[in-house]
Amino acid sequence: MYKLLFAGLASFVLAGCSDQSWRTTDIGDIMPPLDFTLTNEEGETVHGEDYRGKATLVYFGYTFCPDVCPITLSRLGDTIRDLDDETRDNIQVLFISVDPSRDTPEVLKRYTDAFGPEFIGLSGEQAEIDAVTNRYRIAYEYGEENENGDYLVTHSSAVFAFDREGQAQFLMRDSHPVSDAEADIKRLASQGG
Known part of the structure; x- marks a missing residue:
């Protein structure tokens, strides 16, 4: 009887633990809250606190990106459309x-x-961009311009996830299974606030 009671208690404790962890990379204890000063798509100055109240996914990239950005954003869009x-009303990118x-x-x-409609473009002065990329340890580098003035930008493909209060929760990488990323996004977006 004690073995059965212990087994039941152990599975309850383990189930409780799994409820607190993410399938992707948990960054709750190592990344700072959502904070920045940038310019939105309307040309207005905005701050990280302006985006509180919804689960927020943050991705650093650029519109001329030939592959990684459109692929990542398309996957996020597909996942959000499935909510x-x-x-869906409780998430923004x-x-x-x-x-x-x-x-x-x-x-943008x-x-x-x-x-x-859940996607919002932000940019800003170089110093503002450097402040936010440094805050989240994102490296990027401009390539050489070609004869047309075009250039590539090397950048991270990670997606940061923040809860409704702007607290960092998890990080998704290309190496994570799509099913794990989708499960974490759905869980984050459905959390009460």
Whole structure:
């Protein structure tokens, strides 16, 4: 009888523990809360606190990115579209451009509109972008311009997730199974607030 009681208690404790962890990388204890000063798609200055109240996914990239950005944002859009209406209303994606010279507010708006209404483009002065990328330990680097003035930007493909209070929760990478990323996004978006 004690073995059965212990087994039941152990599975309850383990189930409780699994409820507190994410399938992707938990960053709750190592990343700071959502905080920045940038410019939105309307050309207005915004701050991290302006985006509290919804689960927030943050991705750093640029609109001229030929592959990683559109693939990542498309996957996020697909996952968000699979949510029920109420849960979908509680999530937003901040696409922070690391290429402010080309990614004007108008360019960002056209780009993010292609992925869904939950996507918001942000950029800013170089110092503002450096402040937020340094805060979240994101490295990026500009490539050499070609004869047309075009260039690539090397950048992280990680997606940061914050809860409704702006607290860091988890980090998704390309190496995570899509099913794990989707499960964590759904769980984050459905959490009460």
